[in-house]
Amino acid sequence: MSSTRSLMRFMRRSGQLPVHDFLAPALFAPNRRCLSSTAQKGAAQAQDASANSNAQKPKRKPLTKEQREFLSSALRVNQAGELAATLIYTAQTPPMVNAHPHLRPLMRHMYEQEAGHLDTFNSLIAKHRVRPTALYPVWSVLATGLGWGTAVLGREAAMACTEAVETEIGTHYNEQIRALLEMFQQWEAEGYEVGDELRELVGTLRRIRDEELEHLDHAVEHDARKAEPHWLLTGVIRAGCRGAIWASERI
Template structure:
């Protein structure tokens, strides 16, 4: 029985004196509640708010780019390889879902989107179309490179959030549903991005020519775009 119910029952029974004259009469659950108050909820620090804002901003931008890459690649790739239509649609649909998720989180937390939106829109479309023109292997190598960087990026975010959660809980603070939900969401999205990486490798991404040069260039571009989007 909770403390509030004990107080209410005493009041309803006409008992107006101290409801706990003898602590031995207190139910174990109520006694523990009295000795262990609920963790307090404390506002995030400025550094934590800044991290969350930059994380949501860059994640939204990255998912926008992913949808545009697949939008540009799909018609060209599917025209030559019709059997890849379901796979391309599956990957696009997941990326569109990720983009929608971060759009909602951006609005919910009132985070300013990156000012680089127009630039990333053009760059992602050009990258998707250009690699598709180079052939199926190059298109898959593009996915391999992008998802390698994005998977690492999301993994770093999860580690940071788990560290923050551990610190909050160690100091007796309550971990809010927003933080719990964000950790779960980014974990799920990270796993889906890494699934795309596996699909790309299974479909001959490593056979792209020149593979190392192409993937290194794309990965460097992704790292640069992440760095800029976090800040601008």
Template sequence: MPRPLLLLRPVAAAATSPKPATTPFLSLRRHLSTTPHAAATTTNPPNPASPSPSRANPSPRTQLKPPLPLTPSQTAFLSSLLRVNQAGELAATLIYTSQTPPLVTREPHLRPLLAHMLAQEASHLSTFNTLLAKHRVRPTALYPLWSVLASGLGWSTAVLSREAAMACTEAVETEIGGHYNGQIRVLLEMVEGWERAGHEVGEEFRGLVETLRRIRDEELEHLDQAVEHDAQKAEPHWLLTGVIRAGCRGAIWVSERV
């Protein structure tokens, strides 16, 4: 069974943390309430014959308080974040997979673009699959339904036209990019609160923020590429993108909770 990722403490302390049973992030709360900060920051014992550099020149890092454990609401938010992001990346992967055969049959020059976008989406899905497993977070119960709907959406828009397929990408990536932005804002508010209170923030938690930023930027790259390939020439553009965006918002809302 893979070891859970402990987001709020330094990576060096991960090897000694107990494994959770079934509750997401349970070991995080238990570990941070019992492990002294010194165990995570001290790698070599000081030489008693020489003055300690940290005493002579205390650095801001050594003066920080130990990381705070996650509150129940923060735990619920992170579990929801991983669940909905995994579902979204699954849907995006299936949309591009279903769009590829009809599109490249009619317009072979689109093959490299579609392959590039699909490869990035598959990488995003792999990232969240790994995080779900490490945190013992269950995927959405509607996984099979989203799989069918995403495949159908990708295939049907590609059969309609290249413009319709690109409009689908534009709509989906607009909603996904905005959703990632909202998640990043919440995580940064958590980091700001901990830092303002003088508590340390683990590198793995910061790494999660950077991962979301990278994935968001790649999703917005897909949005730009869709617009460049005539997404807004789809007829009727406003209706097609409006329906797809509304469907994405509904799927996000449900996947966060179910």
């Protein structure tokens, strides 16, 4: 191992760097392919692979100001979103369960997953010293109102609300994951390695996105499409979500 390292050092000194640079993307390509699987195991393999290549490329690039701002706003908006989701389910549960007791396990399952996501982002925000959104009280009131209002309108309306929210959130997580993967790709093309921290973040985002999309499926299974008028409800809620995402990324 140490002999390969000294060989690498020699190559770098003796000016054969271009070959090394040229090979770098090929070395890293398998990692990327592993990462595109959602399973935790895939991510773990990718981490092992990157750990093996540590010897050759110990260099990590400092995050630029734009990248740090992107990560801050991403974590901030995710925390705000999960807070809102938790509150929506909290407010929906009593009227819904009152009218349709058979939905109790489903509501509890969805609430527990959202509460888990909120914990994840709360700890990430505290760990990475990201400012929480200043509109926190506004989102709390609006989300509670939205959840309670749709639940009072009936089961279909509540499910349509879930459908609309989870559609927007799923798209939003996908955009974040795509942006992060492009960041990784650029680093790898330049010959830098990606830290475990950000790889784990992508893994977390993937897991959470899949769970959110699972909620979307549950909502559609439970007659979300039968809400009257479906297009108006989902249209308004989705526009509201986009507005909230836009604002939370900034404020």
